[in-house]
Amino acid sequence: YRQGQRPDARSREYFYYIDHRGQLFLDDAKVKNFITCFKDPTFLSMFFRHLERNRSGRYEREFPFVSRCGRERNFLRCDDVPVVFTHLR
Template sequence: GGGGGSYTQGQAPEPRTREYFYYVDHQGQLFLDDSKMKNFITCFKDPQFLVTFFSRLRPNRSGRYETSFPFLSPCGRERNFLRCEDRPVVFTHLLASGPGPPRLSY
């Protein structure tokens, strides 16, 4: 496991609610926190999932796992807790349209 304390992937703390636990490494790769091997082969790669996950990311003020997992990405009845090696924001490309310099996008 990772450094996240006691949990079970997919646990249901209340009816119809599931909790999952993730980790972002220093290269911005997203993994299930309890993955034994964390490398490019095992990281999440689906662009739609990654956009959804990171666009909903916020500080974890849920009252659950706030110290171990300081970020939360809620999705419907799922609570996706996140801890990270450095920072939770991952920039994936530049937006070059419009006036001014290109902007980072995630």
């Protein structure tokens, strides 16, 4: 895969990884730590709100989850499960 690739003229694909702490990274980031993870609350809220099991027929084994946003497909792989609770009210 290639970040931002266009499988067709109307869509783009991005690839992400979530670690055991719930930090979200671009999958191909060489260094994965607090500095390089996504922190924007608006983006993270949108990403996780649209998260579902990947049944797209593309990368299902390597990236078992996908978050769709408009014409973008954001494929996600993780160590275990894609949702980590950081606090409960």
